[in-house]
Amino acid sequence: MSYQLPPVWTKLQQHAVFPEFNHDERARYNFLANLNRFVSTVIAPGNKLAYDRRVEPNFKKEHGRGFADRFEVGEAMKQDPVYQMWAALRRSTMEMRQQNGRAVVLRQAKQLASKVAEELKGSDSLQLNDDFRVPPYLTHVDNHLMPGSYHTEYFPGDVSNAANYDSGLFVTSGGMLGSLTDGGGRAIAAWVKETYPDFHPTRILDIGCGLGHNTLPIAQAFPEAEVIGIDAGAPMLRYGAARAHALGIQNVKFIQADAANMNEFTDESFDWVQTTMFLHETGGKSIHTIFGEIKRVLKNGGLNLHIEQPQYTPQMSMYEQFMRDWDAYYNAEPYWGHMHDLEPADLMVEAGVPKDKFMQVGVKAINDLDKKKQDGKVTEDYGRSPIWNVFGGWKSAGK
Amino acid sequence: MKTELSGSHAGGSITETSAADAVNDIVMAGNKSKGGRPYFLEDPAVERVLNISMAIAADLAVLHERLDTIERLLEAKGHLKRAEIEAYVPDDAAAEERQAWHARFSARILRIVQQEVEAVANPENNVPMRTIADEINEM
Numbered sequence: 433m434s435y436q437l438p439p440v441w442t443k444l445q446q447h448a449v450f451p452e453f454n455h456d457e458r459a460r461y462n463f464l465a466n467l468n469r470f471v472s473t474v475i476a477p478g479n480k481l482a483y484d485r486r487v488e489p490n491f492k493k494e495h496g497r498g499f500a501d502r503f504e505v506g507e508a509m510k511q512d513p514v515y516q517m518w519a520a521l522r523r524s525t526m527e528m529r530q531q532n533g534r535a536v537v538l539r540q541a542k543q544l545a546s547k548v549a550e551e552l553k554g555s556d557s558l559q560l561n562d563d564f565r566v567p568p569y570l571t572h573v574d575n576h577l578m579p580g581s582y583h584t585e586y587f588p589g590d591v592s593n594a595a596n597y598d599s600g601l602f603v604t605s606g607g608m609l610g611s612l613t614d615g616g617g618r619a620i621a622a623w624v625k626e627t628y629p630d631f632h633p634t635r636i637l638d639i640g641c642g643l644g645h646n647t648l649p650i651a652q653a654f655p656e657a658e659v660i661g662i663d664a665g666a667p668m669l670r671y672g673a674a675r676a677h678a679l680g681i682q683n684v685k686f687i688q689a690d691a692a693n694m695n696e697f698t699d700e701s702f703d704w705v706q707t708t709m710f711l712h713e714t715g716g717k718s719i720h721t722i723f724g725e726i727k728r729v730l731k732n733g734g735l736n737l738h739i740e741q742p743q744y745t746p747q748m749s750m751y752e753q754f755m756r757d758w759d760a761y762y763n764a765e766p767y768w769g770h771m772h773d774l775e776p777a778d779l780m781v782e783a784g785v786p787k788d789k790f791m792q793v794g795v796k797a798i799n800d801l802d803k804k805k806q807d808g809k810v811t812e813d814y815g816r817s818p819i820w821n822v823f824g825g826w827k828s829a830g831k
Numbered sequence: 832m833k834t835e836l837s838g839s840h841a842g843g844s845i846t847e848t849s850a851a852d853a854v855n856d857i858v859m860a861g862n863k864s865k866g867g868r869p870y871f872l873e874d875p876a877v878e879r880v881l882n883i884s885m886a887i888a889a890d891l892a893v894l895h896e897r898l899d900t901i902e903r904l905l906e907a908k909g910h911l912k913r914a915e916i917e918a919y920v921p922d923d924a925a926a927e928e929r930q931a932w933h934a935r936f937s938a939r940i941l942r943i944v945q946q947e948v949e950a951v952a953n954p955e956n957n958v959p960m961r962t963i964a965d966e967i968n969e970m
């Protein structure tokens with residue numbers, strides 16, 4: 433069979449605080465992973481065919497010119513039945529994924545909260561802030577169509593939304609991120625070690641760490657370092673700290689903090705500041721404040737890296753920009769589009785990295801699952817493929 | 832089981848502080864996320880039906896996986912061989928019953944299409960019910 437099957441959901445590594453799944457709940461996720469795979473590899477390519485063969489030619493015929501921007505592409509594509517059906521299906525799969533995951537964790541919400549509390553007994557790896565104010569860019573939207581987003585607790589000590597996120601990312605990504613959904617973190621840790629063998633950070637900050645999927649591989653790759661993950665969502669931090677503890681990873685702390693106001697940390701106190709798929713979930717003003725804070729807490733000569741989707745550049749076709757923009761509007765990540773219009777080198781200047789020290793590379797997820805499941809051609813699934821853009825640089829050594 | 836929408840975060844409150852026991856998992860699992868829902872098909876009614884159909888398809892797949900589990904467990908315990916299932920040929924009576932099941936199943940899922948055909952076949956039976964009501968009022 434030449435059709436590439438996604439790994440079964442049970443390949444996702446379970447840990448002590450993982451929600452319990454019954455037979456049918458597991459089957460439901462297997463169905464969704466396969467549905468996603470079919471939609472992305474068989475139906476989604478129809479969008480490009482429709483665009484090339486009728487949407488763009490018809491627009492040119494009607495207007496005597498090509499598309500001016502991705503928004504015009506969007507208006508034209510919206511009229512095409514292939515796109516309509518693909519988009520309706522993709523939205524439907526995202527909503528199903530949320531409902532299915534929530535049904536699992538909410539029925540055992542109390543037990544999950546107890547398991548997490550038990551796991552964290554005697555541990556100092558979690559620091560929550562009772563007076564914490566969740567940044568407005570997070571309360572304004574339910575990212576990825578997750579009702580309640582990262583920060584909502586349905587009762588004190590709740591971890592439901594985090595457990596849902598942990599169990600379902602494997603489904604959305606078709607298992608392409610590995611058995612701990614940590615392919616991004618593994619990739620960046622491996623790249624840093626290989627590219628800078630003499631870099632021995634002692635203190636690493638991961639901003640917007642969520643439940644630590646991509647923080648833990650960095651902690652594992654640099655066992656001598658103290659790794660601190662910050663996030664706004666208490667359920668994510670609680671669950672993340674318990675998950676790290678359950679997986680036996682000791683050199684990581686989860687702290688509730690606002691990336692735009694990290695007054696918990698002193699100036700120049702980190703050797704490496706990392707963000708992974710975080711910037712597009714911030715806001716148009718906050719992102720600049722965040723880069724200012726990165727500059728402040730990063731040591732002179734320190735490393736600052738960001739894993740993101742590719743920026744929209746004039747070299748990127750308008751069709752691709754439109755397809756990549758889909759998630760911004762229809763998967764509730766509304767800052768995605770604006771963020772990818774920014775010039776990353778300018779952002780890095782705000783973080784204290786001069787333009788001539790700016791760097792940008794592509795990385796692919798490191799996936800520990802069955803080789804057969806990840807080798808070979810990856811069908812482009814704009815915004816979902818396990819391939820990212822890394823940008824960043826070294827902060828100037830002097831002041 | 833509570834039936835009210837307890838724990839729904841509609842209304843924009845940031846933190847729900849209801850007790851763990853008040854979590855209404857059946858309703859909350861399907862809570863809507865923030866922001867207007869986009870409809871991609873020209874008629875939202877069609878998209879609504881598509882979403883219901885996909886949810887049913889999901890549970891058909893779940894049922895299939897469950898049956899597969901049962902077959903494999905039965906085989907592992909020596910109760911049957913799955914090859915026997917593949918090779919199974921019903922006798923005439925069983926075959927007839929099974930065919931009738933298929934026929935009824937097809938009729939159930941295509942009911943609305945059948946009735947649209949009947950509407951074309953019998954135009955006299957398509958009088959609007961308000962008209963019939965007025966007519967009956969005179970009877």
